[in-house]
């Protein structure tokens with residue numbers, strides 16, 4: 001199969017967080033951004049691109065064994081500050097305390113990227129336990145409510161919220177039913193919230209990634225599934241995190257000042273409804 005020239009087509013050993021030619025042009029100068037799951041994959045890339053655009057970053061993340069320290073270094077290389085806060089964003093008290101910590105450290109909050117997410121190996125509906133359901137919903141959608149509630153009083157006119165949804169919200173995913181349900185909820189959450197706070201001059205949008213090569217993929221798909229990952233998209237390959245990050249910059253910055261309640265598709269050319 002033909003692929004885009006100049007782009008790595010098969011699974012790379014490491015997801016590409018930064019496209020070296022991306023320089024940034026001060027689109028987020030002086031802003032403070034919270035990014036959940038900013039230690040890894042898509043969130044890591046967004047953290048670095050936001051820093052390249054001039055923002056200080058607070059990363060909310062779960063596990064020590066991921067890439068939090070590396071992301072912090074990359075943000076600091078851009079001359080920006082980076083605060084790491086570890087804990088479970090599925091717990092409301094943790095969200096409240098963490099947002100207070102960011103406010104104390106940086107004095108303000110301008111941008112919230114709700115991006116943390118988990119998915120479990122593919123399984124049928126009958127195998128999804130109540131405990132798994134609760135965990136997936138806590139991480140993938142409750143956390144969006146908890147953090148947005150905690151951050152909202154600190155936001156002002158011109159602030160922006162960006163949520164990570166998924167192509168599965170539109171196409172469905174027969175063996176990731178709990179996951180895709182939370183992603184559908186994120187699309188609705190984005191629309192409804194945008195309408196409820198538009199009068200404050202605060203915008204809310206989402207990105208729906210297609211297959212993106214991140215650490216999430218080999219940890220939840222079999223080797224055979226990983227081998228085929230992204231091959232059925234029109235571009236014939238998975239995307240890299242670095243190919244998503246500028247969509248987040250667009251939605252977080254004034255460039256998208258007349259855009260709210262929308263979900264942007266970054267998915268290798270898949271046609272989706274809604």
Ligand code: NAD
Pocket residue numbers: 036037038039040041042043060061062063066087088089090115116117118139164165166167208209210211212213214215216217
């Ligand atoms: P990833 O595993 O590399 O990163 C996700 C990060 O989320 C983790 O490193 C962790 O720090 C954080 N996280 C997970 N549970 C958490 C919790 N309870 N509390 C705090 N932090 C928590 O995965 P990724 O592929 O970069 O995924 C980022 C987002 O993109 C997720 O919402 C995922 O559903 C979504 N997404 C990914 C793809 C893809 O193909 N990779 C496609 C569509 C949507």
